[in-house]
Amino acid sequence: RSDGTKWSLVTLLSYIWRRQEVGEAFRALVPVSFVWGSYAVATAYVTTDAVDKGKKAHGDNPGKTTRVAVAVVDTFVWQALASVIIPGFTINRVCAASLYLLGRTTKWPLPVRKWTTTAIGLSTIPFIITPIDRSVDFLLDSSLRKVYNDGKKHD
Template sequence: MSEPPPRGAERDLFRDTWVRYLGYANEVGEAFRSLVPATVVWLSYGVSSSYVLADAIDKGKKAGAVPSSEAGRSSRVTVAVVDTFVWQALASVAIPGFTINRVCAASLYILGTATRWPLSVRKWTTTALGLLVIPVIIHPIDSSQWSLAHHCPPPHRSVDFLLDSSLRKLYPSVEKPSSS
């Protein structure tokens, strides 16, 4: 589980508790793809996608609770929901799911051509490799996970960089409150 939030900060159910790991259910599903029916893998994507949607809704509600004009409130809620949904969809579902899928497919293929192991052994080996790769790929993808685990700034913030370079440039600028 991640570290508790700093003093005075509200604990975020979707980022500061075990609930966060529901976002990675599809990675486990992908690791087991060679051993389980496809419906089990798709169910794991359902769990991860539900987590992403719930976090986006939560962040939208929190953004809407901040007092401001109706126009500012609507814009802030929209940005919070869209940014959270896209960030989580990429960092928790799409990128890691694709990566684990390809690692497992490649390892099953290589084991099939380079060894004479029985199919069941190759499938279990592929699953083990897929599970072992999960903690390795999370860190470059999910910068907050890296920061929590290592208590330092992340060396690479791929999803943040991607969004900062694209979608986040489209967001309306938030007016700063006047100092008078």
């Protein structure tokens, strides 16, 4: 996480399992409804986090509409990009390429290729989190955050 939070094993596991990258990694093995369900869980998490940040920005001070809106929008956009859209697309493409390449370069049976693809997808997740988080920070700092608060983050 780009906010400097220390990771424990429990935190890491809960962080990974609520993300749709796991669904994408298993796409070759499970019904597509499982994958879409993982996106629904991830989207619910993103929405809940955005609402929570809005409540924290509001506090006990009514009349902070702009601050609340900025906190909600910033959190929702950041989480949507960094936790759902970019990682889901990345793992989807890694797995698709892996399955394709395994089909072209090995004579392994299809179930073995599918399980190998899933293992590759799962093993990729820890390596993409930090670069994606930092890239989304840079993207928002260079665009949306300039519009509403001179580039300051609202984590």
